[in-house]
Amino acid sequence: xxxxxxxxxxxxxxxxxxxxxxxxxxxxxxxVPPLVPxxxxxxxxxxxxxxxxxxxxxxxxxALVLLARILLSAxxxxxxxxLLYSLAGGFVSLIVMALVMKLLQxxxxxxxxxxxxxxHNMGQLTIAFAVTSTGGVxxxxxxxxLSGILTGLFTGFCAGFLGKYLPPRPMT
Amino acid sequence: xxxxxxxxxxxxxxxxxxLVLCLASLLALLLPPKRNVSYIADVFQNGNLIMSIxxxxxxxxxxxTVTGENGCVNEIQIRSDSIGIISADCxxxxxxxxxxxxxxxxxxxxxxxxxxxxxxxSEDSGANSEDPFAVPDAVSY
Numbered sequence: 001x002x003x004x005x006x007x008x009x010x011x012x013x014x015x016x017x018x019x020x021x022x023x024x025x026x027x028x029x030x031x032v033p034p035l036v037p038x039x040x041x042x043x044x045x046x047x048x049x050x051x052x053x054x055x056x057x058x059x060x061x062x063a064l065v066l067l068a069r070i071l072l073s074a075x076x077x078x079x080x081x082x083l084l085y086s087l088a089g090g091f092v093s094l095i096v097m098a099l100v101m102k103l104l105q106x107x108x109x110x111x112x113x114x115x116x117x118x119x120h121n122m123g124q125l126t127i128a129f130a131v132t133s134t135g136g137v138x139x140x141x142x143x144x145x146l147s148g149i150l151t152g153l154f155t156g157f158c159a160g161f162l163g164k165y166l167p168p169r170p171m172t
Numbered sequence: 173x174x175x176x177x178x179x180x181x182x183x184x185x186x187x188x189x190x191l192v193l194c195l196a197s198l199l200a201l202l203l204p205p206k207r208n209v210s211y212i213a214d215v216f217q218n219g220n221l222i223m224s225i226x227x228x229x230x231x232x233x234x235x236x237t238v239t240g241e242n243g244c245v246n247e248i249q250i251r252s253d254s255i256g257i258i259s260a261d262c263x264x265x266x267x268x269x270x271x272x273x274x275x276x277x278x279x280x281x282x283x284x285x286x287x288x289x290x291x292x293x294s295e296d297s298g299a300n301s302e303d304p305f306a307v308p309d310a311v312s313y
Contacts (some may be wrong), residue, residue, distance in 0.1 A: 142197035
């Protein structure tokens with residue numbers, strides 16, 4: 001972490017604020033009972049924070065906040081196995097979103113969100129496939145593809161609207 | 173043709189990619205409404221297994237008769253996903269009234285002719301069709 005000692009205090013504070021925000025969103029979302037009886041399908045509202053960070057900060061900052069949020073949420077609510085799923089889904093989605101956002105030059109955030117949601121679910125499905133090593137989990141793929149794209153679109157729209165009220169680059 | 177900025181091309185490509193994936197998964201969800209389990213029909217006479225017929229390799233229905241030792245006759249019809257008795261010479265015709273079965277629930281029995289037809293899942297599909305949704309119960313964000 002010696003690299004980060006050069007990070008300005010204001011930025012550290014902002015990133016900590018974003019971490020708290022995404023953790024709070026995550027906690028509220030976990031408290032809401034799931035709408036569909038299929039595990040793995042939820043809105044993923046905490047992804048809004050990742051998208052905003054990717055768009056207005058940098059991929060490195062988004063990765064830091066994401067990692068902090070996942071570790072903290074696993075510590076507070078989670079189990080060891082769900083940590084693995086969260087890490088896989090979160091970071092596959094982050095990498096894909098960073099690439100897509102660069103391709104789209106930060107336009108049309110909802111498309112980035114949709115790709116991120118899709119990548120998140122595919123990452124989790126891959127882990128589920130590796131952990132259980134049964135082909136049965138692949139029966140989930142259509143559900144997860146659809147839900148990933150739809151929820152990703154939603155979080156993408158949210159992040160897009162939020163972006164209108166944020167300066168293009170609050171901190172670099 | 174107008175020159176689009178490169179991100180618009182990327183946006184079009186991504187949109188098409190997502191739409192194709194959506195359509196493909198919708199098709200995958202809607203097309204196979206029946207469960208992916210194939211059954212084998214076991215026909216018992218006097219408690220002895222006299223024939224086993226896998227149900228999934230017949231596409232059109234076919235009919236055959238089973239004759240018992242004291243001359244009683246049951247006509248059995250096999251369809252692509254079900255099996256049933258369509259006529260019998262027994263007095264009560266209860267077996268005909270049981271209709272066609274397609275799952276390994278209740279067997280069809282013809283008591284006067286001592287005939288039982290029962291479906292069991294075939295071995296190859298039985299292993300993972302036990303619960304196709306066997307996934308860990310902790311998938312979270």
